[in-house]
Amino acid sequence: MSEKVQPAQCDSTIFKSTDKNPSNILPEKLTLDSALQFECHPGVSCFTACCHNIKIILTPYDILVLRKRLKLAAHEFITQYTEPTFLEKTDMPGVQLKLAGEKNGCPFVTPDGCTVYEDRPTACRYYPIGMADFHEGGTDDAAEDKFFFIVKEDHCKGHLEPKQWTIGEWRADQGVDQRDEMNKEWLRLVMRRKSFGHQASLSDAAKRMFFMASTDLDTFRKFIFESSFLETYEVDEATIEEIREDDIKLMEFSFQYLANTLFGAGAMTIREEKLQKKVAEIKERQDNALKDAEREYLELKAERDQMVQERGGN
C-alpha cells in the first residue's frame, strides 16, 4: 500500500515524542501481515541510543506494573521516577519518565540495557512500529480503520539487521497487543478530550481527578472506600470486593468512573436517594432565591410608596 500516513491522528504517537517527526515516518500504510526487517539486541552499535533524550508518557498500566516491580507505593514511584506533563494536544495531566544523568537518559537504562525490560512501558514496546486507529480510542478492530507505520530514525541501526518478520509477529513478540488491551479505555478518554478540543471546558477538579485516578491507584482506592463515594454511586457487591483487592480491576473501574464524570459516558448510576437529595437541595436553593427576590421587590416597593407619599401622594 502506498497511501500517505497522517501522523497527527495516530494514537500510538501519544506515548513517545521521537515518533512525531513526520520525516521519520515511512509513508506507507501497513497491516499486521506486512513484512518488517528489524531487530534490536545488545549487539547493535546504537544499543540504548533510543533510551536518551526522549519523552516517554506512562499509561496507568505502565505505572502499575513498574511500581510493582520496584516494590514502591504509587506516590513513591511517581515522585522518584516521573515528572508531570500534558498528554499530547490536550489539557489532560499525565506523567512522563524523568530523564537523568549527563546523557539525559531514562532512569532505567544502563550500558547493559534496560533494567526493567520485562515491564518496560508501552512506548518502548511500540518502537519502531506506530499504530493509527481512527476509532475513538481504538475500541473497534475493523481493519480498514487501523493501520501501522514504520518509524525510521537515522540513529536506529536495527533496520539494518537481517531479521524478517511480520508486523503482527513483531507486536506479539514485544507484548504490544496485551498493552493495547490494558490501555484501551484510558486512551479512549484521552482521545475523547483530544477530539473535543478546548470547546468543552473541563474543570480543574475534573483534571485533578483524572490525574489522581490515572497515576495513583492507592489514593483512588482510598477515595472509593473512605469518602462518600459508595453512598453516592450504585456499585454491586461483587465489584466492590474485586476493586478492594485487585489493582487491575480497580484501574478498569477508574476508567469507567472517569468516562462517566468527565464525559457523561458509561454506565455508572447515582443512587436514587442521592439524586432525590440533590434535587431537593436545588429546589431549596431555587425557593430561597425566589423568596429573596420577592422580599427585595417588596422592600423596593415599600420605599417607592413612601417616597410617593412624602411627595404628596402622587
Ligand code: SF4
Ligand atoms: S524503560 Fe527501558 S526500554 Fe524504555 S526507555 Fe527506559 S531503558 Fe529504554
Ligand code: SF4
Ligand atoms: S536505536 Fe533502534 S536498534 Fe538501537 S537500541 Fe534503540 S531500538 Fe534498538
